[in-house]
Amino acid sequence: MKTSVGFWLLAVLLLAASSFSQAQIVKKYFEDGDTLQxxxxxxxxxxxxIVWYCDEYLLAEWVKDLIELRDHISFKGRTNLNTDTGVLEIRDMTAADSGVYSVEINNQVQSQVYKIVEIEDVPQPEVKVTLLCNSTSESCKLVCEGDVNKAGPLEYFWKKDDGEWEQSGQKMEVLNNEETQRVKTFSCRMKNLVSESDSEPIDNPLYQEKTPDCGLCVTLLDAVMRSLAVLAPCWAAVCLWTKRKTLCKCRNTHS
Incomplete structure (x- = not known):
């Protein structure tokens, strides 16, 4: 008899584990005070x-002509169940409402379950530079950091100086090349399903202030000298003509 009981208990446990492993888990996120559907x-x-569960606890229940619609435990007065479609609405969600939600329709447990997770606004991120990064490094790694334990799935964006935001990962590697050396600052942005926040810009450790190109200076100076060489005879002719005109006026006056 004991062997038989143990066998059936093991069979039930294996069946339950198999059902859970085949479940289709859908993640949904909410902010404190949200209405969840x-x-x-x-x-x-x-x-x-219809019977809805939160983890192993009964949440809402309705059976036609037998059990009037009712909700239970901490969900009392916060739910609305559509008995035609089975859609459940929960108002004023809190952190305590996080969990795994499942439903039984017409005495059949559905394979799709919801994993409900609270989500918070993203914090203001901070760009940090890895150690051993200076103007002589071949490359540097930048990290967009912040306390994101309850921020849910995140997207990261990066910006050079006042340029456009470009989506990338949490970490970004910048090579020490001519293009990077012209960038003065880097900024990062965190974004989740409900909010986004930007970091303060940080100075680029690879930035190098460019001095005027001597070759360009020589070219400009040469152009100026050539222009003066062309204009000099004209200027001399104008001066000579002006001088002669002045002398002529003086002679006419004395006459």
């Missing part, structure tokens, strides 16, 4: 019973 998978027949 959960939809069951469509069913072909008319719905006659």
């Amino acid at each position: 959960l939809s069951p998978q469509p069913v072909s027949e008319k719905i006659t019973s």
Whole structure:
């Protein structure tokens, strides 16, 4: 008898583990105070019973002509269940409402479950430069950091000086080349499903202030000298003509 009981207990546990492993887990995120809406998978027949669970606890229940719609535990007065579609709405969500939500329609447990996670606004990030990074390094790594434990899935963006934001990863490697050496500052942006925040710009450790190109100076000076060489005879002719005109006026006056 003991062997038989142990066998069936083991079988039940294995069946439960198999069902969970085959579940389709859908992640959904909410902010504190949000209204959450959960939809069951469509069913072909008319719905006659609905039971929603949060983890292993009963959340909302309805059975046609037998059990009036009711909610339970901490969800009391915060739910709305559509008995035609099975869609569940929960108002004023809090961190305590995080968990795994599942539904049973017409006495059939659905394979799709929801993993509900609270999400917070992203903090203001900070750009940090890895050690041993200076103007002589071949490259440097920048990291966009912040306390993002409850920020959910994140996207990262980077900006050079006052340029456009470009999506990238949390870390960015910059090579020490002529293009990078002209960049004065780097900034990063964090973005999640509900908010975004930008860092303060940091100085580029690879920045090098460029001095005027001597070759260009020589070219400009040569151009100026050539122009003067062309204009000098004209200027001399104008001066000579002006001088002669002045002398002529003087002679006419004395006459």
